[in-house]
Amino acid sequence: MSNHNFTNQNFRGYNQAIVPEIDEGLARTDSQTPCGEFLRRYWHPVALTSEVKETPKEIRILGEDLVIFKTTKGNIGLVHKACPHRRASMVYGKTEDRGIRCCYHGWLFSPNGEILETPGEDPSSKQAAKLRETFKLGAYPVIEFNGLVFSYLGPMNKIPEFPHYDAFDIPGNISSPYRIDYNCNWIQVLDAIMDPVHTSFLHGQSSGIQFSKGFAEIGEIDFYERGTQYLGCNTRRINDNVWVRVNELILPNFTQAGAAFAADGTKSRYFGRSSFTRWVVPVDDNHCTALAWANFGKRGDPLEYNNQEGFERIEAGEIANRTFEEKQKSPGDAEAVEGMGSISSHKGEHLMPTDQGIMIYRRRIRKLIKSLEEGKEPPQPQKIKGEVVRTNGQDTVLKVPKRNTNDKEFIKMICSSVMKMQFDLEEMSLKDRDNHIIKNLSEMEKSGNFDRE
Numbered sequence: 148m149s150n151h152n153f154t155n156q157n158f159r160g161y162n163q164a165i166v167p168e169i170d171e172g173l174a175r176t177d178s179q180t181p182c183g184e185f186l187r188r189y190w191h192p193v194a195l196t197s198e199v200k201e202t203p204k205e206i207r208i209l210g211e212d213l214v215i216f217k218t219t220k221g222n223i224g225l226v227h228k229a230c231p232h233r234r235a236s237m238v239y240g241k242t243e244d245r246g247i248r249c250c251y252h253g254w255l256f257s258p259n260g261e262i263l264e265t266p267g268e269d270p271s272s273k274q275a276a277k278l279r280e281t282f283k284l285g286a287y288p289v290i291e292f293n294g295l296v297f298s299y300l301g302p303m304n305k306i307p308e309f310p311h312y313d314a315f316d317i318p319g320n321i322s323s324p325y326r327i328d329y330n331c332n333w334i335q336v337l338d339a340i341m342d343p344v345h346t347s348f349l350h351g352q353s354s355g356i357q358f359s360k361g362f363a364e365i366g367e368i369d370f371y372e373r374g375t376q377y378l379g380c381n382t383r384r385i386n387d388n389v390w391v392r393v394n395e396l397i398l399p400n401f402t403q404a405g406a407a408f409a410a411d412g413t414k415s416r417y418f419g420r421s422s423f424t425r426w427v428v429p430v431d432d433n434h435c436t437a438l439a440w441a442n443f444g445k446r447g448d449p450l451e452y453n454n455q456e457g458f459e460r461i462e463a464g465e466i467a468n469r470t471f472e473e474k475q476k477s478p479g480d481a482e483a484v485e486g487m488g489s490i491s492s493h494k495g496e497h498l499m500p501t502d503q504g505i506m507i508y509r510r511r512i513r514k515l516i517k518s519l520e521e522g523k524e525p526p527q528p529q530k531i532k533g534e535v536v537r538t539n540g541q542d543t544v545l546k547v548p549k550r551n552t553n554d555k556e557f558i559k560m561i562c563s564s565v566m567k568m569q570f571d572l573e574e575m576s577l578k579d580r581d582n583h584i585i586k587n588l589s590e591m592e593k594s595g596n597f598d599r600e
Contacts (some may be wrong), residue, residue, distance in 0.1 A: 167495030172513055174332050174490050176429040177210030183429075185516045186399055187301035188525050190309050191428050192438035193289075194296045195324050199223055203247065205238040209300060210431040213287075219244045224258030225298050227285035232265075237284075260286030294324030295438055310528040312536045313577050314403060314424045320447050322424065322440035325458035327467070327481075333400070333435035334509075335484040335491050337427045340394050340402040341504030343368055343381035349483055350464045357464040357479065359411030361385050366392075367559045370504045371566060375511070375526055378539055379504040382562040385412030387548045389558050391565050395540035396508055397528050398515070400427045403540025407461040409448045410542040417588040418569075418581065420446045421540040422461045433489035437462060537573045537580070539566070545592040564597040 176183040186209060193208050194215055203216040205228060212228040214237040224247060228236055235251035242248075246257040248264075255264040260283035268275035290297045290309055299306050315322075329336050339345060344365070350356075351363030366383035375398040383390045390412035395403040403421035410416050425439030441458050443450045452461060459466045465479030474482050498506055515525045528536045543565055550557060568587050572580045591597055 167492040169490050170334070170493035170509075172516065173334050173509060174493070175432055176333065177432065181516045181520060182512075183209055184301075185512070185519050185525060186429065187299075188305060188519070189301075189307065189399055189527070190290070190297045190299050191400070192295040192426050193225065193298045193428070195326055195438070196291055196294045196296055197324070199296055201242045203238045203240050203242065205236075207430050207434075208298070209429055211300070214238050214240070214247075215289075215296070216240070216242050216247050218242050218246060218258065222258050223289050223291060223296060224256075225287045225289050225296075226256065226258075226260060230254060231282065231284055256284045256286075258286065259288075260284040293322060293440065295440070305524060307527045308529065308532055310536055312401070312424065312528070312538055314421060314442070314538050314540075316535070316577060317420055317442070317444075317446060317581075318578075320420070320442050320444040321450070321453065322442050323453055323458070324438075324440055325455070325462070326439070327437045327459065327462045328430075329435050329437070329481060329485060330433070330489060331435065331485045331487065332432060332490045333427050333429040334493075335487055336435055336437065336480075337396070337400060337402070338505050339480055339484065340396050340404065341370075341377060341379050341508055342502065343379040343392070343394050343504070344501045345483070346381065346392075349478065349480070353478065355477060357460070357477075358407050361390060361410075361412035364412070366390070367555055367562065368501055368503075369559065369562055369566075370507065372507050372511075373570075374530070375528065376539070377504060377508045377511075378566070380562050380566065382558045383412055384549075384554060384558055385544075387546055388412055388415070389545050389547045389561050391541075391543045391545075391562050393539055393541050393566070395421070395538060396504075397536070397538070398508070398512065398525075401425070401528065402427060403538055405540065405542035406448050408452060410544060412544055414544060415546055415592060416542055416544040417585040418446070419542040421538075422448045425462075535577060537577075539569055543588055545588065547592070547595070547597075561597045564591070 173182055176186055199215050199217050201217050203214045206213050206215055213225055214228050215225045217223050230237055230249040232252055232254055235249055239250040240247040245263055246255055248255045253266045257263055262279045265275045287298045287300050346362050347365045350358055364383040366381040369380040371378040377396040379394040381392050392405040402425045406419055407422040410419055423439045423441050425437055427435055427437055429435050441461050443453050456466050463480040519525055569584055572583050
């Protein structure tokens with residue numbers, strides 16, 4: 148059989164068989180790596196409160212093997228896995244009121260790593276006394292907040308204030324903690340929040356309707372870079388309505404979006420808030436976890452999704468426990484990002500204008516990493532100590548029939564006006580800001596005046 152037709156079709160498999168390189172600077176997050184050092188300058192959730200018990204639990208965060216436990220008095224400790232005496236695993240330790248005792252030789256450690264007892268040694272031993280005074284088991288500070296346990300894994304002389312986001316205080320919201328584990332690098336999961344186009348295809352066309360029909364509409368895309376906050380807006384026309392959906396990233400890994408199930412573009416909605424308040428935390432270079440609150444209520448998602456299956460659908464569009472065939476038929480976020488491999492070959496990407504959000508946030512992280520290497524500490528989410536961080540992840544749906552004008556430009560103008568109004572009100576108190584945004588959106592809808600320049 149002649150191969151003439153094949154050669155004319157210019158197949159390129161052979162020429163492109165070499166696997167492209169990964170982005171080492173962003174993908175490698177273990178201790179002593181530039182990105183790992185950058186991430187260690189921030190507070191991260193490391194576990195659900197419900198996972199932390201008097202029986203120690205082994206966890207891995209930023210490539211480091213750790214043990215988390217609760218003393219019999221209820222204090223939480225996060226320590227290195229290996230006992231400094233003979234490297235026995237502290238996951239087999241026994242918790243007491245003052246700390247955790249190594250199973251091998253009975254050394255007792257406090258939650259901050261202090262060596263409280265070395266019972267096998269002579270009580271008069273100067274060597275043992277000196278060790279107890281000068282050495283500690285590696286440990287990290289923790290804060291338990293609303294069902295999540297946070298830790299700071301960086302140098303203690305650089306410890307930042309624990310950030311408080313306005314999403315923590317939305318009246319009437321019920322926030323339920325959850326975790327979803329991913330078998331891939333953290334950047335692959337984080338990228339999705341700055342990729343508002345993927346919702347139209349993955350969640351609305353490729354896999355059928357995972358959230359609502361409105362998601363399948365391909366809207367107009369806008370991006371905003373505001374310090375360490377990045378916003379990706381997908382503004383869709385749904386019949387006589389305009390739906391402004393805003394995805395949000397605050398560096399290094401805090402993410403929000405609009406509702407998963409509460410908004411579909413068919414009914415007016417004013418500054419509806421995010422379905423999740425979420426951090427994407429590297430476990431190691433090949434795994435990461437999303438630790439989050441799913442948000443329910445008038446400005447969140449419907450309460451009927453306040454369960455494990457609901458958390459999984461909100462997080463990834465599909466439930467986790469499915470057969471491979473089911474995943475092929477209806478892939479969700481997990482299949483999309485894990486399908487890239489445990490670490491994506493970033494150098495083989497062909498980024499397009501709709502990937503602008505991904506390009507600009509990655510670029511900023513690289514700059515912050517370089518600055519840290521040069522001795523400049525990275526900025527924290529709160530610009531002023533003690534301030535509550537204002538966020539913008541949301542859904543707004545306004546009744547705005549088409550006009551005798553270019554509709555694409557018209558709905559982009561609506562998005563711009565909505566976002567500018569929110570930004571202009573950021574200095575207000577939280578309650579006043581929310582009330583003013585909702586009032587202004589209602590008035591914009593009634594008046595049909597969207598020009599806020």
